[in-house]
Amino acid sequence: MKEIIDSLVNVEAEERYIREKGILKEHGIRVSHQRLMVLDYLVNNMKHPTADDIYKDLKSKDPILSQATVYNTLNLFVENNIVSELDFNESRKRYDFYNKHHSHFICVDCGDILDLNVDIDNLKLDELEGYSINSVDITIRGECPTCLSKKDK
Ligand SMILES: [Zn+2]
């Protein structure tokens, strides 16, 4: 999935739209201007935006966009596993196009979120011998180097 994102981010807008249309069609989703706009936003924004972030940013480009459309589109993408919905116990959920399973680091100062590739298959979980596991969510919280360097001064 990471490779797909890299390849999408680095192509010109026109070509990217063609591929994004392909993603929607692949999932049997009717292509609309607004769905494409939300998908393109998520492809280009790796900062794990909330639905409100997405709405505010896109509203400036498309004044007739409604909040309901953004929410419905996000739900549709989540249902179809195109994006993942992240719940970090904040008041709002966040959205991530990079939907291969991955973990996150969250900076408690600036709120920046970093994608981590934790080797979940090789975690040592002796206590869970004989259990079946449905999902693993690893979120590491701390301070990022930028915030740490500000504190030193
Ligand atoms: Zn930070």
Ligand SMILES: [Zn+2]
């Ligand atoms: Zn992520």
